[in-house]
Amino acid sequence: MNGLDFGHQRSAQERPGTLWYSARLVILLGPPGAGKGTQAHLIAQQSGLQHLSTGDMLRDNLRRDTDLGRMAKPFIEEGGLVPDNIVLGMVQDRIAQSDCIKGFILDGFPRTLAQARGLERICRVYKSKSITVVNLVVHPDTLVRRLTNRRICKLSGHIYHLIDHPPIQSGICDVDGSELLQRPDDNEDVIRERIRIYECHTRPLIDYYAARGLLCRVQAMGHPDAVSAEIKKLLDRQESTKQEARCSPLLTAPINESLGK
Numbered sequence: 001m002n003g004l005d006f007g008h009q010r011s012a013q014e015r016p017g018t019l020w021y022s023a024r025l026v027i028l029l030g031p032p033g034a035g036k037g038t039q040a041h042l043i044a045q046q047s048g049l050q051h052l053s054t055g056d057m058l059r060d061n062l063r064r065d066t067d068l069g070r071m072a073k074p075f076i077e078e079g080g081l082v083p084d085n086i087v088l089g090m091v092q093d094r095i096a097q098s099d100c101i102k103g104f105i106l107d108g109f110p111r112t113l114a115q116a117r118g119l120e121r122i123c124r125v126y127k128s129k130s131i132t133v134v135n136l137v138v139h140p141d142t143l144v145r146r147l148t149n150r151r152i153c154k155l156s157g158h159i160y161h162l163i164d165h166p167p168i169q170s171g172i173c174d175v176d177g178s179e180l181l182q183r184p185d186d187n188e189d190v191i192r193e194r195i196r197i198y199e200c201h202t203r204p205l206i207d208y209y210a211a212r213g214l215l216c217r218v219q220a221m222g223h224p225d226a227v228s229a230e231i232k233k234l235l236d237r238q239e240s241t242k243q244e245a246r247c248s249p250l251l252t253a254p255i256n257e258s259l260g261k
């Protein structure tokens, strides 16, 4: 696809369009530290949708020292963006797997207009009809504080905050007992660069999805459970609208057309 080896990723999708037909796609937008990973985890638990984080996929490649990981390393370390073709290839391979059949939550993707357009091409192949884009709105002043205090469990990626959501035992995950680590790119200089990159390349996606009628804004300054309850309400409301739309062919038209733009 892009010259890199994705051989480790099994490709369950042999006939495009068959797997996803009724799958639900949720995109979480927001700056670094907005709570995308935290919310994706909570929504996945409640909904059974698969949580797909491009940051986690890239870090997994880094750990396994794959070609993709070696290529991505300098971009991640400096807070820049991994090139679009690499990320698109990785995402396309991942969502072709059968655990995405019910639908999935994209955390950290798309991050550029080129990625958003690439995702639309993928959606057309899979005939996906149900897309919700949730923009997590947070005050910029909170981002650095959230990220410098973040710790992540080594085994399963459970997310903590040293002040607001500390583990019971220092340095140990409450859920699986594994060690808690700080991400190397969670130092203040790199965080500020990630925020700058977000402002230049990712913020324009808010207008992009708003123009397509797909964007929902959620205030994400409250407790994670309160934020998650808001998102759940929104998704439930959209699901019932979709059910009603199924009885009225006219109502489904704008959703399909918006994908083709």
Ligand code: AP5
Binding pocket: 030, 031, 032, 033, 034, 035, 036, 037, 038, 039, 054, 055, 056, 058, 075, 076, 077, 079, 080, 081, 082, 083, 087, 107, 108, 109, 110, 111, 115, 146, 147, 149, 150, 151, 159, 160, 161, 162, 164, 165, 194, 220, 221, 222, 223, 224, 227
């Ligand atoms: P990625 O891993 O996606 O990082 P990010 O976008 O910078 O986002 P974060 O994971 O830092 O924040 P988050 O919004 O998930 O917040 P979280 O829930 O953890 O990407 C890393 C790098 O990979 C990129 O810089 C880039 O190089 C590369 N990359 C990834 N995807 C790419 C793509 N598509 N294209 C190109 N390159 C790509 O929460 C943060 C902290 O806040 C935690 O401590 C948490 O406990 C706390 N918190 C969360 N919610 C709340 C709340 N409501 N109240 C109080 N505290 C909260």
